[in-house]
Amino acid sequence: MPASLKHIHPDTPMGATLVAGGATFRCWAPHAKAVYVVGDFNHRVRNDAALLTRDQQGHWRGFFPGVKDRQRYMFYVVGEGSEGLKRDPYARELESPFPAECLIRHTDFPWHESGYVTPPFHEFVIYQLHVGTFFTPNLPHKGGTFLDVARKLPYLADLGVTALQLMPIQEFQTSFSLGYNGTDYFSPEMDFAVADAELPAYVEEVNKLLDAKGVRRYQAADLRGEMNQLKALVDLAHLHGLAVLLDVVYNHAGGEFGDQSVYFFDRQDAAGGQWNSLYFTDRGHAGGLVFDFSKPEVRDFLIQNAKFFLSEYRIDGFRYDQVSVIDHDGAPDGWRFCQDLTSTVHAQRPATLHHAEYWDVNPFIVAPPPVGAGFDTTLTDGLRIAIRDVISSASAPDERPLHMTRLAQSLWPEGFSESWRFVQGPENHDIVYNGREPRIARLGDPDHPRSWFARSRARVATGLSLTAPGIPMLFMGQEFLEDKQWSDDFVSHRDLLLYWAGLDRGDRQMLDHLRFIRELLALRRLLPALRARGFRTTHVHDQNRVLAFHRWVEGEGHDVMVILHLANFTRVGYQVGLPGEGSWREVFNSDVYENWVNAGVAGNNGRVVATAQPLHGFGYSAGVVLPANSILMFAR
Template sequence: MRLSAPVVGPYTPMGATLVPGGATFRTWAPTARSVHVVTDAHVDADWSRCTPSDDTRLAPLGDGTWGGFVPGITDGTPYLFWIQGPEGGSEGLKRDPYARELATCPEFPDCPCLVRPAHNYPWHDARWRPPPFHELIIYQLHVGVFWGADPEVPHYGTFLDVVARIPHLRDLGVTAIQLLPIQEYDGHFGLGYAGLDYFSPEMLYQVEDQAELARHLVAVNALLAKHGQAPLTLAELVTGPNQLKCLIDLCHLNGIAVILDLVFNHAGGGFGDRSLYFYDRQPWGDDNRSLYFTDKGWAGGKVFAYWQAPVRQFLIDNACFFLTEYRADGIRYDEVTVIHEHGGDPFCRDLTSTVRYVKPAAIQIAEYWNWDRAYPVTKSPDGLGFDAALGDRLRDALRGMLAEASGGAEAHVRLDRVAEALLPPPGFPAAWTVVQCLENHDVVRWDYDSHAPRAPRVAAVADPSHPHSWYGRSRARVATALLLTAPGIPMLFMGQEILEARPWHDDIRFWSQFLIGWNEVDHVRAKRDFLRFVQDLVALRRQHPALSSEGVRVPQVHERDRVLVLHRWVEGEGRDVVVVASVNEQALDHYPVTLPWPGRWREVFNSDVYDPFPNVAPVGNFGAIHADPASGFAYPFAARMRLPANGVIVLTR
């Protein structure tokens, strides 16, 4: 039976969509005179010599888009658009802005797009449900650097290399990972914030070699088998999109949500002739202004033209694409401040409301640094409607605490600043709506201009001369404990859990200087013990609802003694947790600590146990203390405690 060609119109999906007998194509080029689809059937070895013909021409659909059906297209067919610009413009090949994958030969940016089906990965995560937003514990990583393998072999890691570290992430106890941007960008290394092809996974993160792919398949199927799931075949793991889907799938099976970092404030600066920037060849003068972009630069690229409805739709489609086809669990939006400053507030409101409709369980996190920090997490129309926003008050206060404490026993440590930063930021609708960290990709990245990290990693702040000394270890434990018991969504940066002191960078030309020391964990006790400390601390946060609740108060701060008390509880239920932190270089005996309730309090966590682990004689309270009536404190009860030097004790009622 002969199949009739499908009707193509304004509701046909953008890009290439496989249908019976071929594929539909649709693209936005409102000022073009003609648009063609060029496939490998129309070229020899050199795509640049193709000649479009009438039978490959798309039809104008009346809304600025062009569309048509091309028979004979199958999964993996290479293609490009040929666009003839308006009078005075030019003509040439273009990559599809909605392409699901790019070919690796010829190399980027001369590569064609590949037609891929939307749904050909056999998902195993039917029972997966992401954690509530307030229970998130995020781990941020860069796909290319995270694996940190042999320093003698400088090449990026891949999506499947991250799969190999899922057991580490599972044992760490984090409930989500946040990948730095994974869309295609120009160059052989990069942070990912200079993306060019928004729907296609970065080719550097894909495995093409069949022998290497077969090795990864064994590891993938071993993880699937542990969860009683059917194995994958090699064919199901060949494409780049399926390798990223496999990573997300296996994270879900291991209880880990996946948050993607999307860059909607600008696109990268590698604007080749086939890129989005020159898409419909408009002859608007020497500046080559674009449909998709303004003439305003940002971070080496161009800011999107948010007044263009199809541009807004392109970006909203991109967000929904990763949440549906890739089953991502949330989005971290880069530099929403830039969007706001370039007239993008209506776009942000459309974006957040659409994403919330498409996938209500997906968290939306804004990076926003203007003076009104609560603006992005305020509901529309008064705000932008994001669920959470990045915060820096606690980060700066805790890093300042470490820097001051590194001055020695007599140095003044401003714990009042820490106490203030432990409270929710002004104007935020809930305590959990701020994402807290001590390190992230921006803060601790190596800066080539200054020949130094932008800021040291936590251990190096705690003791600049010897980050793995007792001073470095113990102070880092205090800061990490306060991060993971504070209000908000805590975020760790890759390597932070093993007390990594080296800065990080994505440039593989200097690979050995910036590798995460995974191979050192087994024989460097400081790293091994700190990893156990973080694992147990994360478990503590997950076990006690008060630590992810709204209830928070700092009832006691003593800067001379360098002691701070943090009280957390569940509103209406109690379930109190009290955190006592000391950055005093001496242990304190019989130290009075105010408590909200009388009677017995259990000591459920003591950081002194981890140096070295297990410390058989930690400074502590033998598992419990007793609170009695007392005056002169914020609460009407107090207990005398033994506090370890540079230590944290956690009490539960």
């Protein structure tokens, strides 16, 4: 007889689920002739007792008594084209090393109920990182892990960012990866986990973080496996006041698949082409295959994945990779999938951030259904392109005009009604990857990325991002003047890892830049205008290399004036329009951070006085000292 149907009902979860007395198993394999479950609990014997029962929708399901937490299992699928083992597409954890069997898992992590609340979207400041290369204290033995990131949480909280955006953490099959070639969507990457034998030292380290917060310690058993270690990272991040966003890839899967993956899961005849692969179309993207969004089961697989990370891991939001591929290569069903995805997950937790990457930038991606796709925010490239162009041009050994007008036009992309609807920043993982574009410090002075020219221009570029409209995003290392490109291959390109040793050794230039970022982010929190909708470019001059803009809170005021200056000399008495008469405090001057505290700082002695001389659309103006390569802020 086939496996029992005890505990089986229409809402039985997909995959393997522990229940009273055993576990239920369910998978979708509509064209399979037979599907078995083999594992520790039945000695991997493929017989009638291991056979699942098919329903009318092509789901195979059954109940197996005596199944326990962390036991191993696989599906054995007999199809029209082949037969053999398959990993559960919904497996929560995989045995190490890869490829290996699935582990049935019970939800047993001891969360700290800290009362953390995901911040409002306009308060987000995102820090993007790659788990495997962000902090790597155990090289050459092992790359970075979830718990290594956790050890840097006090540093990141002190920096002033509010959200960590982890590059994709789902299981991938290659030795190194950016993460965009995942195949096992419910299982965290095993290379990002610390092995049981190496846990004691890590338990001691993370418990120091808990001691500092005055809360209960972890036991070693709490942190076994990649599933609980990722949960620990989220738990600890929340204790430090940081949201966690996952970068998910719902447009395609693979790169490499392997015979036991979701690829051709029901083992149809491969001679029929990629359309027989069940979950995918014949359209390729980034070395893998685009999902078949015409099938309700495929759409549900991806939506359930998002819901799973929200409920199981308490994630605060998602960055969705290349939604434009879902729309274009997934037509005519991709747009509807996006609407179903955002509507469903918003209903589960309205405060979750849904951040889309879509090229070319399309404001409809953040419009609500039925017209829009329903995402909250979208990545934009206008400011990034413009500021990188200006900084690169400024590095030329002359005083040529800069495209400050184009930079001003990029500050608020067309078609967006709220400033938090778009995410911007001068660096990200794509742009500064090995062999692509330089990091900001090197862009500012290609020959000497630690020169005054490089440092001062880097302050202007990042300072603009942190004061302009939009949600700002920093890429790992940007805050301490990292000038090297990066690579996920930490073996072949160990020379491209972040220079944490410089901070540890007290590198003055790195520490000064870190202070600059930290104090500017503190000012962003203090001045509500920098997070509000009120914005207007008030003055731009290409020849003088000057840009000024006004930020305010609509209906309240709280005016702030931001002025950028990218000439290589100081201007004195430069007339700038201001929105009110009287004294304006110079609340920020980037020149202070040149060999902090800069004894020779050029500035305005803490304030300027605006008089009734109309200029730049205001009724008042003042003469301002603009330091070379600087960003200034004035407030009432």
